[in-house]
Amino acid sequence: MKYILSILAGISIYVLTYNILGLFGQKPTHISVEIDAEVLKDDLFQLFYHVAEEVSFDKKHKVNTRVKGQEGIQKIVFRIPADKDVQKLRLDIGTNKEQAAMKITNLAIKSDNKSISFKENFFEVFTKNQYINYEEPYLITMELADRYDPFFVSAPLREEFRTLRQEQYTFSPTIQHTMALIVAIAILFFTLQIQIKQTYDNLAQNAFISVFIVMLNIPLISTVFNLEKGQDQTNFEKRKLTERPEFSFRKSFPQEYESYYNDNFGFRNTLVNWASQIKLNFFKTSPRPGSVLFGKDNFLFYNSETDVYPSYSNANLMSPSQLEHKYQELVLRKQRLNKRGIAFICAFAPNKHTIYSEYLPHAMHMQKTTQITLADQMVDYFGTRGFPIIDMRAELLEAKQDKLIYCKLDSHWNADGAYIGYKTFMNKAYPILNERPHDIEDFNIIYLTQKTGDLVNMLAIDSISNYIDIRPVYSLKNKENKFTKLDVTGFPSRTEITRNEFCGNRKKVLIFRDSYTSALMRFLSSHFYEVTYIWTDYNESIVKKVNPDVVISFRLERYLKKL
Secondary structure (H helix, E strand, O other), X not given: OHHXXXXXXXXXXXXXXXXXXXXXXXXXXXXXXXXXXXXXXXXXXXXXXXXXXXXXXXXXXXXXXXXXXXXXXXXXEEEEEOOOOEEEEEEEOOOXXXXXXXXXXXXXXXXXXXXXXXXXXXXXHEEEOOOEEEEOOEEEEOOEOOXXXXXXXXXXXXXXXXXXXXXXXXXXXXXXXXXXXXXXXXXXXXHHHHHHOOOHHHHHXXXXXXXXXXXXXXXXXXXXXXXXXXXXXXOOOOOOOOOOOOOOOOOOHHHHHHHHHXXXXXXXXXXXXXXXXXXXXXXXOOOOOOOEEEOOXXXXXXXXXXXXXXXXXXXXXXXXXXXXXXXXXXXXHHHXXXXXXXXXXXXXXXXXXXXXXXXXXXXXXXXXXXXXXXXXXXXXXXXHOOOOOEEOHHHHHHHOOOOOOEOOOOOOEOHHHHHHHHHHHHHHXXXXXXXXXXXXXXXXXXXXXXXXXXXXXXXXXXXXXXXXXXXXXXXXXXXXXXXXXXXXXXXOOOOEEEEOOOOOOOOEEEEEOXXXXXXXXXXXXXXXXXXXXXXXXXXXXXXXXXXXXXXXXXXXXXXXXXX
């Protein structure tokens, strides 16, 4: 009974301490808008805040901040009076027309000890205008019709600002819970030791046990009391975590809730990141070999068993009958399109594994079943039958002798590789498109460093010590030859439509694509009046909807069967 009383006393002390600390509160005097960004040249950023009594943004509700150009992420801070009923924000990202490509990695609004971050959904909450082009992860500002005014406008943020304007506690909830827990455990432990009169050795042993129990329960305590509220909630795994299921008495509910808890327990992201860093830095092994493997010279390689393995191991070869079936499928498609006056072109970009095979890890080399690839099969078979597939492997293999053309930390080619791919494609498709590629001298090119990429993200970390990528960024010197993006309502998700009024033609191009085409958009859209990029397999209903002059099926090598 005496032990139960001690435990109850400890719980009471915890609750009392927590509430006493919570008495110290005050209303914030200002709210900060903090931006984590890389800005390479000096500039002036402006933040407009729309208040309730006004129809729109007003210059009297504006904050200016001078930004010093420098490499690396810096924090840009604006302060807004906390007594303003803010509805929306407008972020003007500069007045310097010569600004280089920049990155915004996070935007957060903060009061004294509360914070709301838009790191994961920045581009969902903040909409860019036509003076900004986004080539992940870079923002490229541009001048249109002698006007330069790049800015983002937020969705309504009234509730977020109201939350931050509320009375704030001197001690954050995390500090309150932690201090209350320490006091309660200390007093509980002290009273128990007095009651049972243990020796010093037993005291030390029980102290160790107590600390161990507290550590085991920290994730649960964090979940119950929401200790991570206002903290960085970065999901290093870059996947959609399981959502909380609605309570019901169905048999599957316990399993569904277990899956939810396994994805969302307290401090999970931090623990996942720590575990990955330990494996990388101490044991020099991939924490997720089923997704990413470490190659030579700091190259990372994608290693999905169902996605890329059949391609780099050459286990996806076609039989003669399968090749003939695919050939007939594409020939019939071409004939149907040609009858409607639509040209049809097939092309593919090689895997990173193909261009940089010498850097593959030994395990990947050992898994190759033959030196003949599916690309070899299809290019040869279709070519001899009079249906050429545009193949850019030879040009890329030659170009890599002079520069890095694929990302080391990402599964995609970089802008240098994309330019070689674009140039090869345009030259080989010239008889159909009647367009020659821009020369390299037509572009301004800057080179930036980056410590991340999709392969780093797959490892559930944000960077790897001593691993760096060089990322080129291309922009046309001819400011008039710029394209704008059109509304994509009614099209599949991830569709992008561009229009170039200054290209000198009225050609409409429809491209069925995958992620590799994203880097080509800057180049291809400068040549045609309208280009529709559809991230899906060939779809006849979309062809009828767009009614293009040219249909292009452009795929990555490992997706050649989806041409």
